Amino acid sequence: RKEVEQDPGPFNVPEGATVAFNCTYSNSASQSFFWYRQDCRKEPKLLMSVYSSGNEDGRFTAQLNRASQYISLLIRDSKLSDSATYLCVVRSGAGTALIFGKGTTLSVSS
Amino acid sequence: EPEVTQTPSHQVTQMGQEVILRCVPISNHLYFYWYRQILGQKVEFLVSFYNNEISEKSEIFDDQFSVERPDGSNFTLKIRSTKLEDSAMYFCASSEWGQGNTDTQYFGPGTRLTVL
Numbered sequence: 001r002k003e004v005e006q007d008p009g010p011f012n013v014p015e016g017a018t019v020a021f022n023c024t025y026s027n028s029a030s031q032s033f034f035w036y037r038q039d040c041r042k043e044p045k046l047l048m049s050v051y052s053s054g055n056e057d058g059r060f061t062a063q064l065n066r067a068s069q070y071i072s073l074l075i076r077d078s079k080l081s082d083s084a085t086y087l088c089v090v091r092s093g094a095g096t097a098l099i100f101g102k103g104t105t106l107s108v109s110s
Numbered sequence: 111e112p113e114v115t116q117t118p119s120h121q122v123t124q125m126g127q128e129v130i131l132r133c134v135p136i137s138n139h140l141y142f143y144w145y146r147q148i149l150g151q152k153v154e155f156l157v158s159f160y161n162n163e164i165s166e167k168s169e170i171f172d173d174q175f176s177v178e179r180p181d182g183s184n185f186t187l188k189i190r191s192t193k194l195e196d197s198a199m200y201f202c203a204s205s206e207w208g209q210g211n212t213d214t215q216y217f218g219p220g221t222r223l224t225v226l
Contacts, residue, residue, distance in 0.1 A: 032211045043201055043217035044153060051211060087153065096141060096166050096208045097155040098215060 003027060004101035006088050012107045017078045021104045023071040023088030031093035033064055035073050038085045038103065047073075047086070078108045112136045114218035116202050122224045123192055131187045131221045133202030141208040142185045143215060144177065146170070146198040153201070159185065160208060192225045199223075 006023045013019050025033075033050035048055065050062040050071055061074040071088055085103040092099075115134045123129050135142050144156040157167040159177055176188045185204075189196055199222050203215040 032209070032213075034211075038153075041199075043219050045217065046214050049211045049214075091209070093209075096143070096158040096160075097168065098143075098145075098153075099155065100153040102152040 003099050004088055004090055006086075006101040006104045008102060008104060010105040010107055012109065013078055015078060015080060015108055015110050017108075018074065018076045019078060019106060020075075021073045021086055021088075021106075023073075023101055025069050025071070025088075025090045025099075027090065027092055027099075028069060029092045029094070030069075030090040030099075032091040033062075033071055034089040034091075034098070035060075035062060035071075036087040036089050036100075038087055040085075044087055044089075044100075075106075078106075080108050080110060082106060083108045112216075114202055114204055114216050116200075116218040116221050118221060119219065120222045120224070122226065125194055125225055126191050129189050129192055129223065131189075131200050131202075131223070133185045133187075133218055134183050135185055135202065135204030136216060137183070139204035139206050139216075141165075141205045141213075141215075142177075142179070143203040143205075144187045145201045145203065145217075147201065147220075148198045156187070158208070165208070189223075192223075194225050197223055197225045 035047040036044040037047045054063045059076045063072045087103045088101040142159045147153045199220045202218040205215045207213040
């Protein structure tokens, strides 16, 4: 079973659309959760950490369901600049390593 | 804004040769990491380093790999005898504390290694 699974997409949406990405993780000992963004051939950049109570940062909302081992990211009012690959990332409580999903590709068009 | 830097941006080498990839982590960070990403694949953890020793490593990080902090600023990854399958983008990262949701790993721009 893959450690972090994501729907690879691509998700093709028009500007202004709302889009949701889902992710599941297999290690129940995972303690830290993140969404990173990766542009083509660039380094991953932190988009937001994901907290148990859910959290929001502008147009981005992240949710965590520990019982289901499920993480989500909602992007409202999509912009052209949101086009990228979104990486679901977890880290176990005992470790330092980030475990990445393969990513979900988003393409926002005008 | 402080950033992680890496050199070179692209390294081409012959199979069997040794390569050293270099990184300058963010200056007040204590944890350093190497990851790799084979083209079209996910980002994979290689190793983490704290207080001048390896704190965690993956199965990928075998005896062909080594890491070093030769001075107060640089952090290097050495591959002793490169194989074709070592061709990938290698990312260095650094963070302040190593754990927790508030500990952010900042990634450098990567070194693209091509083994011929």
